Amino acid sequence: MDIRRIIFIKKSPFRMEYLFLLQLNGNENMIRFTGLESRTDKESINSKVVNDTIVTNFLEHFFRIVSNWNDTYINKNTLDATTWNIVIEYKNGKQKEYQGVDSYPINFDSLERLIDKTIKEIGGD
Amino acid sequence: MNLLEIDTKKYIPKILEAVIETWGEEYRYILVEKANKIKNINYIDERGILHYHRFLENCIQKYLSLKFLEEIGVDTSQDDKNLGLPLDSNTKEQMNQYFGNRCIFSPDFWKDAKGIFAFDKEVIEDFRKTSVEEGQIEFLNPLRGNSEITISNYEQFKQTKEYSKLLKQIHHYLDIYKKLDHEMKKYNKKIQKYSDYVDSEDKRKERILDLKRCELYQEIESELPESLRKYLDLKYQTLEQKLRFLFPELDEKSYIEFFSKKDEDNLETETCNVYALRLCYLRRVGIHNNLNIYDNSKEKYEECLKQPGTQEFIPSFELVDKITRTREKKYEEGIKEFIFTSQTFLENFGQMDNLEETKEYVYNLILNRTKVANIPLADEKNNYPAIFFPIRPSYNGILDLAYIHEFIHALLYFSLYDNRWGSGFDICDDDPALLNPYRLNKRKYERLNETITDIYAVKVKNILHKKGIYLFEPKELVNEDNSAWNNTSLIVRKMLNPFLEKFHHEVILSLVTANYSILLDKVGSENFEELNDCINKVDYLIDCGLNLENPEHKPELIIEYKKEMSRLEKIYHNMDNRIQVVTEAHK
Numbered sequence: 001m002d003i004r005r006i007i008f009i010k011k012s013p014f015r016m017e018y019l020f021l022l023q024l025n026g027n028e029n030m031i032r033f034t035g036l037e038s039r040t041d042k043e044s045i046n047s048k049v050v051n052d053t054i055v056t057n058f059l060e061h062f063f064r065i066v067s068n069w070n071d072t073y074i075n076k077n078t079l080d081a082t083t084w085n086i087v088i089e090y091k092n093g094k095q096k097e098y099q100g101v102d103s104y105p106i107n108f109d110s111l112e113r114l115i116d117k118t119i120k121e122i123g124g125d
Numbered sequence: 126m127n128l129l130e131i132d133t134k135k136y137i138p139k140i141l142e143a144v145i146e147t148w149g150e151e152y153r154y155i156l157v158e159k160a161n162k163i164k165n166i167n168y169i170d171e172r173g174i175l176h177y178h179r180f181l182e183n184c185i186q187k188y189l190s191l192k193f194l195e196e197i198g199v200d201t202s203q204d205d206k207n208l209g210l211p212l213d214s215n216t217k218e219q220m221n222q223y224f225g226n227r228c229i230f231s232p233d234f235w236k237d238a239k240g241i242f243a244f245d246k247e248v249i250e251d252f253r254k255t256s257v258e259e260g261q262i263e264f265l266n267p268l269r270g271n272s273e274i275t276i277s278n279y280e281q282f283k284q285t286k287e288y289s290k291l292l293k294q295i296h297h298y299l300d301i302y303k304k305l306d307h308e309m310k311k312y313n314k315k316i317q318k319y320s321d322y323v324d325s326e327d328k329r330k331e332r333i334l335d336l337k338r339c340e341l342y343q344e345i346e347s348e349l350p351e352s353l354r355k356y357l358d359l360k361y362q363t364l365e366q367k368l369r370f371l372f373p374e375l376d377e378k379s380y381i382e383f384f385s386k387k388d389e390d391n392l393e394t395e396t397c398n399v400y401a402l403r404l405c406y407l408r409r410v411g412i413h414n415n416l417n418i419y420d421n422s423k424e425k426y427e428e429c430l431k432q433p434g435t436q437e438f439i440p441s442f443e444l445v446d447k448i449t450r451t452r453e454k455k456y457e458e459g460i461k462e463f464i465f466t467s468q469t470f471l472e473n474f475g476q477m478d479n480l481e482e483t484k485e486y487v488y489n490l491i492l493n494r495t496k497v498a499n500i501p502l503a504d505e506k507n508n509y510p511a512i513f514f515p516i517r518p519s520y521n522g523i524l525d526l527a528y529i530h531e532f533i534h535a536l537l538y539f540s541l542y543d544n545r546w547g548s549g550f551d552i553c554d555d556d557p558a559l560l561n562p563y564r565l566n567k568r569k570y571e572r573l574n575e576t577i578t579d580i581y582a583v584k585v586k587n588i589l590h591k592k593g594i595y596l597f598e599p600k601e602l603v604n605e606d607n608s609a610w611n612n613t614s615l616i617v618r619k620m621l622n623p624f625l626e627k628f629h630h631e632v633i634l635s636l637v638t639a640n641y642s643i644l645l646d647k648v649g650s651e652n653f654e655e656l657n658d659c660i661n662k663v664d665y666l667i668d669c670g671l672n673l674e675n676p677e678h679k680p681e682l683i684i685e686y687k688k689e690m691s692r693l694e695k696i697y698h699n700m701d702n703r704i705q706v707v708t709e710a711h712k
Binding site for chain 2: 061075077
């Protein structure tokens with residue numbers, strides 16, 4: 001696929017920024033992520049080189065989960081808002097973005113589970 | 126501690142007492158009255174439980190690692206004894222020396238010829254002699270502080286007294302490990318209820334969604350392209366097989382749905398992933414078996430389209446649209462049923478008015494992971510503050526603080542007209558005039574209010590913990606590092622401390638009565654607005670990466686920060702001046 005990278009960032013009030021980044025570099029694909037349990041920026045971001053099977057499987061599910069989402073989900077009638085943001089960057093410079101403030105697509109949980117599963121597969125958290 | 130049976134209501138009297146101790150006995154009556162109105166909704170978030178289970182496994186790993194090192198005489202005093210924090214790097218290195226770079230006190234651990242396990246009886250029996258000896262030498266050399274032992278002289282070394290002495294020592298280490306490993310297994314059995322719960326809930330959800338998938342198939346089957354129907358009938362005997370093929374997951378767009386009008390329109394302008402997923406469909410229907418999972422190009426797709434028979438499997442836009450709408454509807458129905466029929470939801474919903482309207486309202490709040498909300502109860506014609514407190518994936522080590530924070534929000538809740546509401550200094554509204562000018566996704570008074578709430582939440586938590594009262598988690602799991610609480614920064618909390626100390630009575634009275642004129646009359650509304658703006662600005666600088674410990678990182682932010690600090694000093698000075706002028710005038 002002509003994707004350069006996919007970045008998922010979630011900022012919830014009680015923890016450090018959560019990052020999951022899939023970088024496709026042709027020969028070497030990489031996933032960078034913060035541990036789900038980490039709460040301070042003292043804890044480093046993990047990096048793992050991943051094989052094509054993991055990438056293909058992740059991308060297939062990822063696009064099937066997000067492709068019907070709206071661009072934004074905003075709920076202002078709330079306290080302690082969690083903000084999230086997904087950016088898909090393509091090799092041709094184009095990008096697609098999804099974002100939300102305390103509001104989520106109904107299958108958002110499926111995306112988080114996919115990320116958990118992928119991290120577990122690469123021996124992360 | 127049982128995270129599956131958390132009853133937050135029982136903690137409220139203790140928290141309330143600590144709040145009264147912080148804010149003043151004179152507010153007891155009003156605070157008790159406000160606390161009585163709070164609804165607690167303690168549903169269970171399976172993913173949160175799963176993560177907490179992993180957190181507990183990590184805690185026991187740290188506990189047993191430290192215990193192992195202590196028992197063999199290694200000094201671990203430099204390591205933070207809080208089990209929720211990772212092992213200190215020196216301690217980790219010590220562990221690596223004895224066990225190799227692995228998590229030994231983990232249920233997934235299996236022994237191999239590394240570290241002291243190279244001397245374990247079972248490993249010696251199970252592994253090749255050369256691997257065992259290499260592992261033994263790899264362990265012995267650093268222990269002796271040199272690299273004198275090699276494969277060629279190892280047999281000779283084994284005849285020495287030194288070796289016998291070392292072997293005795295290593296067997297002693299192995300005995301300690303076995304004892305601790307048993308302790309780990311006992312503990313993991315104790316916490317297995319969490320993974321069992323998640324498994325059973327996952328299965329329950331799957332059963333519900335499976336039924337919804339059947340309904341989906343029944344609704345669209347007659348409209349599927351004839352070739353596809355024939356293919357399904359020929360290839361799959363059961364409905365379950367057909368479903369797995371056509372709609373593998375109800376929460377994900379199925380391959381056939383990538384032939385939608387929207388995807389067609391975006392083919393040239395957006396991405397190539399549509400080609401990849403369409404090719405997946407064609408591969409799955411078996412007409413292009415030569416395609417592999419990495420085929421995703423436009424050229425490949427167009428080549429497939431030209432082949433005879435392909436077009437017959439391609440659905441119309443109308444059909445795809447119907448499939449998508451029906452699938453999304455069925456998925457939502459399934460999720461609703463899953464939530465509505467969960468034991469915890471049923472128990473919690475009992476305290477509501479039991480009207481469908483309220484049920485639907487609460488469902489949406491759960492879906493949006495709401496923490497504190499306004500709940501209009503139709504039969505009582507009243508609005509109530511509600512705290513939603515499932516264990517979330519990020520709450521480990523800070524459950525007490527997280528709940529106290531939400532409790533303070535709920536305590537300072539006030540209801541406005543048209544179901545509008547607020548808490549403390551913040552009004553939950555999307556009025557453009559009430560936006561934070563520096564961070565447009567925040568409200569004007571949101572960061573000030575969050576910071577004040579955090580300052581008080583930390584004070585209340587400290588009071589309870591100093592008295593030995595731990596609510597959700599035992600002491601050894603609690604992370605007491607208040608800077609680790611990422612909602613608001615210590616920098617802004619420090620900025621507000623003088624204000625909260627000096628105008629304690631006015632701030633608290635305004636907050637608990639939701640009558641802000643008391644405070645504004647005292648400090649001057651223009652000064653209060655200026656203070657709020659100053660907090661918003663510094664909060665924004667922090668969001669941009671302000672780092673006071675490393676001034677060379679983004680120095681332009683440090684310059685801005687210093688300007689704001691001078692401004693803050695002036696604001697506090699103006700507040701003092703105003704008080705002086707008003708006092709003089711009264712004289």
